[in-house]
Amino acid sequence: SKNYKIAVLPGDGTGPEVIAEAIKVLDAAGKKFGFSTEKKYFDWGGEHYLKTGETLPADAKEQLSKHDAVLLGAIGHPDVKPGVLEKGILLKLRFDLDQYINLRPVKLYPGVETPLANKKPEDIDYVVVRENSGGVYTGMGGNVQIDTPDEVACQNWVYTRRQVDRCLKFAFELAEKRHTKENPWRGLSEEDKKAGYTSQLTLVGKTNVLTYVCGLWERAFNAMAKNYPTVKTAYCHVDAATMWMVKNPEWFDVVVTENLMGDIITDLAAMTSGGMGVASGGNLNPTGLSMFEPIGGSAPKYTGRNVINPLAAIGAAAMMLDFLGEKEAAAAIDRSVAYVTGNKLKSMAAGRMGYSTTEVGDLVVENL
Amino acid sequence: SKNYKIAVLPGDGTGPEVIAEAIKVLDAAGKKFGFSTEKKYFDWGGEHYLKTGETLPADAKEQLSKHDAVLLGAIGHPDVKPGVLEKGILLKLRFDLDQYINLRPVKLYPGVETPLANKKPEDIDYVVVRENSGGVYTGMGGNVQIDTPDEVACQNWVYTRRQVDRCLKFAFELAEKRHTKENPWRGLSEEDKKAGYTSQLTLVGKTNVLTYVCGLWERAFNAMAKNYPTVKTAYCHVDAATMWMVKNPEWFDVVVTENLMGDIITDLAAMTSGGMGVASGGNLNPTGLSMFEPIGGSAPKYTGRNVINPLAAIGAAAMMLDFLGEKEAAAAIDRSVAYVTGNKLKSMAAGRMGYSTTEVGDLVVENL
Numbered sequence A, B: 001s002k003n004y005k006i007a008v009l010p011g012d013g014t015g016p017e018v019i020a021e022a023i024k025v026l027d028a029a030g031k032k033f034g035f036s037t038e039k040k041y042f043d044w045g046g047e048h049y050l051k052t053g054e055t056l057p058a059d060a061k062e063q064l065s066k067h068d069a070v071l072l073g074a075i076g077h078p079d080v081k082p083g084v085l086e087k088g089i090l091l092k093l094r095f096d097l098d099q100y101i102n103l104r105p106v107k108l109y110p111g112v113e114t115p116l117a118n119k120k121p122e123d124i125d126y127v128v129v130r131e132n133s134g135g136v137y138t139g140m141g142g143n144v145q146i147d148t149p150d151e152v153a154c155q156n157w158v159y160t161r162r163q164v165d166r167c168l169k170f171a172f173e174l175a176e177k178r179h180t181k182e183n184p185w186r187g188l189s190e191e192d193k194k195a196g197y198t199s200q201l202t203l204v205g206k207t208n209v210l211t212y213v214c215g216l217w218e219r220a221f222n223a224m225a226k227n228y229p230t231v232k233t234a235y236c237h238v239d240a241a242t243m244w245m246v247k248n249p250e251w252f253d254v255v256v257t258e259n260l261m262g263d264i265i266t267d268l269a270a271m272t273s274g275g276m277g278v279a280s281g282g283n284l285n286p287t288g289l290s291m292f293e294p295i296g297g298s299a300p301k302y303t304g305r306n307v308i309n310p311l312a313a314i315g316a317a318a319m320m321l322d323f324l325g326e327k328e329a330a331a332a333i334d335r336s337v338a339y340v341t342g343n344k345l346k347s348m349a350a351g352r353m354g355y356s357t358t359e360v361g362d363l364v365v366e367n368l
């Protein structure tokens, strides 16, 4: 039976509480599906930074690389200047481990309240593939003449063809694989189906303004499309994409986009599918070490109260298992989560679930 | 009695149809409120480009500058490569006329359907001040080694302190002015009110990633805030902003942001307040020539069918009057539009209004 080495970074605020539930579910799934996990805990985060002045140790990458996956709670501390921990831990790990894909499933679970009118679970079920290594996130740029009337600030939005291609390849393959007879994309027209398409991949960009960068994305996208004849391609400007995500989320299947646009639209998407309590993300290096996280943040005001929603962290653990190859276990957790949201929880919001954090973890275990 | 010279650019697709209704309302408002308008029509747009190869004549700026304001229909033609007309006409005019503010009121009119659950007109009533002259819109950058594996694309996101300051000044003044006893900001807490605040200005950025550019915005914002003691300031990352615009639009009063982020969030905002049929924008040069437009695009498939919704164009005309100083007329048009949406129109969507384009224009005139 398989054993996976998991690096666990519970992090700040409510991070440790939600991670504890994710681990509980992970262990139960292991028992049921015949695998085990060996966890090593790392205390990196805001507390550690305040005590030591260190965001990550110099050999963080080396330490983590001994593992099969990383499970992250939340990074963010009210006493640390915004930006320090994000850049020093979260973004640094993404870059150093070359986790060039940020995978964000957007799925409205049964019973989960969406701020959108008249949308049901079958209307909101798509995946965003966000490029996670380039763009403005590289931090190239600078300021001159700071705080004078002549100050100029510049930030470079940079992509290489290689970066774009490897992200697009992942997205096309995901689109190709995502669809089975049981899970056809609901939005394909009869004509599309007759033409042999089984899925859709939408590139989100801003080609009419970001001529150089989105021009590269568009050319690479169109060139690669030829290799995936069953994937219908579409293009959408980022401004319009936010509209359709709110008005017609059922139009989307797999979406691929660059880093900052992906950051923006995935937060919006998370909100449309019930908010931060249930949204998980994977920072993937398909040939290396990947890191999975609930995307909600450290929620300091709920810390230690056993009221935070752990489902996003549990979802992150399920994504991790899926990525490690434990497909059945991942699917079982997903079904259990859907059962719990559909039949148990009163709300997804902290303190209003009708259950405590630990009870929600127990419910997911019971219904595995 | 005053006379205003208006340059009218009906543009493409349904542009001429909606502009005709806006002009109808403008003329009726002039009669009622004692001003007149002298219109000069310009045929710039997709048709003109296809015939002549010219987007704008070399002396476009000179020609327009003889006017007090510009009223634009829509630019965009199915037979013209995307980007050509946007860059060659819309963006070029914004830049050449230094229209450094893009003002986008976000207001849910009575009777207008929003895709958001449980939101009412009193919940959605804010204004976005989008910087309209800088950022990635300057088009600085390039591609090297095009279509080789070594291609690099770069786009520069650039701001000067002067650009940022003039935009922030406009936003702070707007926030200060926007609030009257009859129109208090509904979201201020009792504590805020006791502290003497009457309005709120939210800066939207991404300071944790765009350290240089958003750092400049944040420093300039905090420095300027001291001059506006009644304006409570707030900050929101752009990704989170999209969430709150959907979940808690009642939190926003005046929002200020840079160009691309403004482009993205204003489209989302337009959708939450009923979509493109009712959203107007002003491209403002507060000391020069300004241009007002419905933001919906040219909607080619509805062209010539007398089914498109003209309310966004009528709203653009009202914004123009407000900007020209005809406050009473502008407010009267706004009230009439609210009456028409609340009591007459079945839907805001083209072809489903229960009235034709021209009838909707007539209704607004009748109820002035």
Ligand SMILES: CC(C)[C@H](C(=O)O)[C@@H](O)C(=O)O
Pocket (backbone or CB within 6 Å): A086, A087, A090, A091, A263, A295, B208, B209, B239
């Ligand atoms: C914390 C921040 C740097 C991060 C990002 O912008 O990527 C977050 O918003 C996310 O989406 O994971």
Ligand SMILES: CC(C)[C@H](C(=O)O)[C@@H](O)C(=O)O
Pocket (backbone or CB within 6 Å): A208, A209, A239, B086, B087, B090, B091, B263, B295
């Ligand atoms: C057409 C396009 C260039 C334009 C923009 O990006 O500014 C549009 O989206 C807008 O918001 O007016």
